[in-house]
Amino acid sequence: MVRGAAGADPCHSGTSRPDPGRRIRQGKGHIGRTDDETMDTAYAHRPGGSRVPAGLRAPFSARTWREFLHLMLNFPLSVGMFVFTMVAVTTGSGLLITFLGIPVLAGGLAGIRALGALERRRARALLGLDVADPEPVRPSRPGLMGWVGAVLKSGVSWRHVLYCLLHFPWALFAFITSFTFWTLGWLLLAYPLWRWTFPAYLGRSGIQLGWDGSGNGIYLSTPVETVLTSAAGLLLVVAGSWVIHGLTQVDRLMVQSLLGPSSLAARVSELESDRGVVADTAAGDLRRIERDLHDGAQARLVSLAMDLGLAKEKLAQDPEAAAKMVDEAHGEVKIALQELRDLARGIHPAILTDRGLGPALSALSARCTVPVTVTVDLDHRPAAAIEGIAYFTVSELLQNVSRHSGATGATLDVWHTADRLMLLVTDDGRGGAHTAAGGGLAGLAERLGAVDGLLVVESPAGGPTAVSAELPWRG
Incomplete structure (x- = not known):
């Protein structure tokens, strides 16, 4: 789990310590931000970007229209999934008194899993949500009955059933809500363009709001009323874009939690x-x-x-x-x-076993060809395995400083915060350190990741370089 950021933040100098909560974990099966959210954030912070507020840009963005299309497709697709699921489950359950019930139910569950794969592809295409496929069916024995038993016992199959049943009422609500907000908002916004149809074809001067006390109709027909109607439509359109985005967040949550791999x-x-x-x-x-x-x-x-x-x-x-x-x-x-x-x-150095991490790192730093200022703030010792990993992590980082950095000085800070052991190595060298595959830092990051650790590299070209490592304390 690595984060490489060239020039993202200023290098920590002296004994300054980065915020241990400011980190990005990139692990297997991790679902990050959607593509649209990443692009929107990058666009918002891009120098010279649009000065139009994000709220006003939202109704015209491709993301909003894709999300609206997703909600419109939700209803017909959810009806089909709900009907198929109910028929498959009730038919298979009803036939369980005979031998046919088990294969019928297993076949229905396989079809429901296929519908789940379709939903994941739709979420990927319209919501920018990339959800990994769940674990496949693994029969414990060869043959048809082995596959049938594996499908019936798979928790993935029943989570797909739950999705198809729960998604139907939600899809109906989201369809009605988004369609009402979106269509009504755009119709009112464009009211000045189509108001002429009322006197031309309906014999009215505009949209009728009701009746006055004398029985005459109240119409939106004056220029001021037309402008106010269009302004109300603009508010509905802007609000509708955020309503649509909020509704699709629920869809994202359902797809991630019920159609993706389980956390276990x-x-x-x-x-x-x-x-x-x-x-x-x-x-x-x-x-x-x-x-x-x-x-x-x-x-x-x-x-x-x-x-x-x-x-x-x-x-x-x-x-x-x-x-x-x-x-x-x-x-x-x-x-x-x-x-x-x-x-x-x-x-495994004897000084590490006998005296602990502080003296061992001081002795290690003394052998570095670059002068190293060491600060160790540990009130007690972590687990022996964590001490060993921390020692060899610092050893490899200091070797990189000696061989590749061209630095004239370096610092090493070690401290304990919450349940993490924190290491920070900085140098004033030429920078350019990276975690590309095949490099020493990439291998070090993999070693740390194997024990739920984390490596953070910040090394802009020209320096300075700051490499932070986090390890579980396990004292």
Whole structure:
């Protein structure tokens, strides 16, 4: 879960801390803002955009007309879905006393799921709402009866049934409300254009409002009354556009909650994906450790054993040469021990276990090629696993600062807020850090996401760079 924003906000300097609530989560199965809402927001904040208020632009926007079309289609489609659902469910339930009831009911539920797929496509086309397909039917055994049992036991099927039954009365209400507001508003707004039809064809001077005390009709016919009627129509049109938008919000909610994947299924899918990330990360770490051992300490120890064997052979014939070889072997032992210490520190540093995150990060920052100012504000220690992830997150971020930033200074802030462990690394380098796929920050973001963490990167071209990481506390 990542947010990359080049130049979106000024870089945090010193020990300033970003608001932990200001973040964007992008996870599997997440439903974000609709395309129309995103475009409207971008348009509203675009320099040099329209100076016409959004309320007055709404009746003429393509979004409003698409939403109105959605509400007009709601009624006939909901009638068909309601009738099909009632026939399928009642017929299948009525035949349950025979063997035919079960397959008939399963077939009806399959048809209802197909209607749900049609509704998702309609919402995507007219409302800009992209709802993921729910989990498919997974038979526990092969064959027709396995499929029938899976359809009947699927919660998705019955949520689709609930949608078809509840949507009918709502669609009727939304149809009447939106049609009344929209058509009446536009008719009154255009009243000056069609008022001539009353005297020409009906023998009246205008729209009749009622009767006066002498029995004469009251008509909207004077220029002032015509203008006031048109103004009332404008108010209805403006109000109607927002009424339409509000009505479609209910449709969006129903489609998301009843026709999309359930929150439990989405969470299971996310955990399965995160489990894959964790497994890949663990496998990669094991390969790195094996490579470091094979190419580093193991190769050095093999060479050391060969040198000691030669020294042993020369011990009787040439003691001085043997002593020199033993002295060289002693130096190799020191180097091998240092490599093993570095490798052990890369797996899990002893200072982190013994003294906690603050001293461990201070020691880590001291080895950075760029001067780092460290501020740690933790009143107690989080879970050991979270400490390890935080340590290696900072280690990778500081390596990026050393290798790629060209910075002359950096800061590291660590603190605890609510149930989150917050990390902030800033530098005054050239900027341009990104979370594109395949990069180091993308892999780091995946690791954090696997434990419900979050990475936020703000690195405009030319710098400075601020990388924030959030981890669950789990103390």
